[in-house]
Amino acid sequence: MNYQWNWSIFLQPTVVGDTTYLGWMFAGLQMTVMLSLSAWVLALLLGAVVGVLRTVPNKLLSGLATAYVELFRNIPLLVQLFIWYFVMPELVPQSLGDAYKQSHPVQQQFLAAMLCLALFTSARVAEQVRSGINSLPKGQKNAGLALGFTLPQVYRHVLLPMAFRLIVPPLTSEFLNIFKNSAVCSTIGLLELAAQGRQLVDYTAQPYESFIAVTVAYVAINVIVMTLMKLLEDKVRVPGYMGGK
Amino acid sequence: MAYEFDWSSIPGALPILWDGMAVSLEITLIAIVVGIVWGTLLAMMRLSSIKPLSLFAAGYVNLFRAVPLVMVLLWFFLIVPRFIADLFGLPPNTDLRLASAMIGFALFESAYYSEIIRAGIQSVPKGQMAACQALGMTYGQAMRLVILPQAFRNMVPLLLTQAIILFQDTSLVYVSALADFFGSAYKVGDRDGRLVEMLLFAGLVYFILCFAASMLVKHLQKKYQPA
Numbered sequence: 001m002n003y004q005w006n007w008s009i010f011l012q013p014t015v016v017g018d019t020t021y022l023g024w025m026f027a028g029l030q031m032t033v034m035l036s037l038s039a040w041v042l043a044l045l046l047g048a049v050v051g052v053l054r055t056v057p058n059k060l061l062s063g064l065a066t067a068y069v070e071l072f073r074n075i076p077l078l079v080q081l082f083i084w085y086f087v088m089p090e091l092v093p094q095s096l097g098d099a100y101k102q103s104h105p106v107q108q109q110f111l112a113a114m115l116c117l118a119l120f121t122s123a124r125v126a127e128q129v130r131s132g133i134n135s136l137p138k139g140q141k142n143a144g145l146a147l148g149f150t151l152p153q154v155y156r157h158v159l160l161p162m163a164f165r166l167i168v169p170p171l172t173s174e175f176l177n178i179f180k181n182s183a184v185c186s187t188i189g190l191l192e193l194a195a196q197g198r199q200l201v202d203y204t205a206q207p208y209e210s211f212i213a214v215t216v217a218y219v220a221i222n223v224i225v226m227t228l229m230k231l232l233e234d235k236v237r238v239p240g241y242m243g244g245k
Numbered sequence: 246m247a248y249e250f251d252w253s254s255i256p257g258a259l260p261i262l263w264d265g266m267a268v269s270l271e272i273t274l275i276a277i278v279v280g281i282v283w284g285t286l287l288a289m290m291r292l293s294s295i296k297p298l299s300l301f302a303a304g305y306v307n308l309f310r311a312v313p314l315v316m317v318l319l320w321f322f323l324i325v326p327r328f329i330a331d332l333f334g335l336p337p338n339t340d341l342r343l344a345s346a347m348i349g350f351a352l353f354e355s356a357y358y359s360e361i362i363r364a365g366i367q368s369v370p371k372g373q374m375a376a377c378q379a380l381g382m383t384y385g386q387a388m389r390l391v392i393l394p395q396a397f398r399n400m401v402p403l404l405l406t407q408a409i410i411l412f413q414d415t416s417l418v419y420v421s422a423l424a425d426f427f428g429s430a431y432k433v434g435d436r437d438g439r440l441v442e443m444l445l446f447a448g449l450v451y452f453i454l455c456f457a458a459s460m461l462v463k464h465l466q467k468k469y470q471p472a
Contacts, residue, residue, distance in 0.1 A: 003331065074455035076413035079427060079448045087441045090248040183313035187420060194315050198323075207324050215312055215320075222311040 009206045010213065021204055028196030029217055035113055035192060036179045042118035043178065047125025052155055054130045065126065072123035077184050080120055085112040085188045106190070113185035121178050128170045132163030165236045172229040179221050193217055254437040255446055258430075265429030266450075272347060272425065273412045279351035280411070281404070284358030289388065291363055302359070309356035314417050321349025322421040346421035354411050361407060365400035366392060402466045409458050413451065426450070 010022040019027075053065035072080070085108075089097040100108060136159060144154035186195035197214035201207045291302035309317065326341040335341075369392050377387035397404075416427040424432070427447055434443025 070456060070459075071452070074413075074452045074459065075448050076416040076427070076451055078416045078419060079444065079451055082431070082444050083448055087444050090441050180313040183315040184417065186315060194313065194319065197316070198319065201323060207327065211316075211320055211324050215316060218313060218316060219308070219311045 003208065005209070006206055007209055009204050009209060015203055021200060024196050024200065025193075025213060025217070028191060028193040028214075031110075031190065031192040032179065032182050032221070035110065035117065035185065035190070036182045039114045039117035039121065039182070040175060040178050042114070043121035043125050043174075046118065046122035048129055048160070050122060050126035051129025051133070052160070054126060055133045056151070069123045069126050072120055073127075077116070077120055077181055078187060081113065081116045081184060081188060084116040085109070088112070109185070109188050109190040112188065113182070113190050117178055117181060117185070120181070121174060124174050124177075125171065128167045128174065129163060131170075132167040133159050135166060136162055162238070165238050166241065168229065168233045168236060172226065172233070175229065176222060176225055179225065180218070183218075248441065250442060251439060252442050252446075254433070254439045255442065258433040258437075258443070261429050261433055262426065265424055265426040268424060268429075269412070269415045269426040272350060272415045272418060272423070273408070275347065276351045276354045276411055276415075277408055280354040280358035280407075281362075283352070283355040284362050285393070287355060287359035288363040288366055291359065292366060306356045306359055309353050310360075314350075314353055314414055315420055317349050317353045318346055318417060318420050321352075322346045325349070342421065343423055346418060346423060350415070350418065354407075354414070357407060357410075358404070361400055361403045362396065365396035365403075368399050369395050401469070402462055405462045405465070406459070409455050409462070412458075413455060416451075 010025070011020055013020055014024060050065045050068050053061045054069070056062055089100045091097075092100075100111070103111075140158055140162070141154055144158040145151070149157065182192055183194040185192055186198070189195070191199070193214055197210055200210035200214075204210060287302045287305060290298040291306065293299050322342050322345060326345045329335070329341060329345075330337065330339065373391055373395070374387055377391050382390070415425055418425050419428045419431070422428070430443045430447040431440070434440035437443075
């Protein structure tokens with residue numbers, strides 16, 4: 001093999017001259033992190049609401065929540081992304097669609113990517129929230145009601161605080177997934193980490209260095225998220241449960 | 246509503262879409278078979294007492310699970326074929342890219358299968374292995390005749406659920422220009438200027454297939470639930 005390794009390529013200015021190739025990679029990393037974190041916040045909020053609705057006695061509400069989860073779980077992420085990006089602007093009221101199409105292309109890509117990742121992940125978060133609530137002994141809900149709490153108060157003060165502490169480990173893996181899934185958004189042209197990796201291959205002609213650097217960046221994200229979530233897990237662990245203190 | 250739907254291009258596109266679906270199913274099937282076979286080997290290595298083997302398996306599984314599938318496919322589509330061509334001095338016109346992307350997909354999914362299988366093996370009580378050894382079986386015999394058959398029976402629902410996820414993942418071979426179901430739908434929609442209808446149709450097809458399959462898994466799970 002006569003490949004010329006050249007790691008210093010990252011310190012050279014790009015052909016466009018705006019920054020170094022390392023700068024491109026950091027721009028991609030920044031986009032990946034921004035996209036994943038904003039989508040994650042939205043996914044947690046939506047997922048909590050939908051997960052709670054799946055457990056309420058009202059048949060209509062729980063049915064709607066089940067339909068929501070099934071819809072987002074049974075269509076591949078890539079297809080959902082293309083529907084958000086290409087189809088939604090045509091289906092929403094025209095003024096909204098036009099405003100979307102006139103905005104900056106990066107804004108369009110980011111908005112579509114974020115909504116797609118958020119809703120896709122929220123269905124999975126909802127399943128975890130539901131299983132967390134269902135794993136609590138029935139007595140907790142009944143005790144709350146017997147004390148004169150309304151059902152929303154029981155959820156707010158009794159069920160959810162416990163459920164969220166129990167589902168930290170599965171939520172960690174969803175949190176990791178959202179970073180990995182964000183790589184799919186390179187397909188609509190969003191310049192996140194994976195897309196920058198491709199661009200680096202094209203511009204630097206140093207394919208191995210480019211891809212190794214991007215892969216290491218993903219592994220680093222993984223390690224950082226796992227470490228932080230482990231700290232959180234230790235902090236909120238419920239005494240008396242499996243894995244508890 | 247401003248948009249006027251025109252579904253008329255779909256019937257004519259069905260043969261292409263059908264071919265695409267055949268490719269998707271083919272990739273799914275290959276990846277499931279490779280995933281289960283290679284995943285079982287990885288799981289056994291991971292649980293083995295031979296340190297280098299268990300380290301290799303742990304490294305493999307953790308690496309593949311830390312990297313997005315899109316990146317893995319790009320590695321195997323863009324980089325690996327170049328590496329192999331360089332290594333063996335193949336003529337530059339040999340195109341390994343599609344085969345390589347397929348292999349990459351299967352290797353990626355194996356990491357996920359191996360975790361399911363490892364949990365399945367660990368769910369078999371320890372006494373079973375001890376009993377096998379007391380009867381004079383070798384490790385291989387015990388695994389093949391006693392442990393794995395029980396482990397797989399416990400794992401069936403999870404393996405099937407993973408197969409549905411895998412089927413959805415196949416749409417990502419889009420990045421490697423393999424003409425699977427989604428890639429074909431996108432190409433036809435783009436060609437006919439009816440991307441909106443085609444994408445919605447593709448979404449509907451995936452939904453029906455995956456929803457039906459997941460209902461079936463749930464039904465099987467209820468029916469064969471171990472007492």
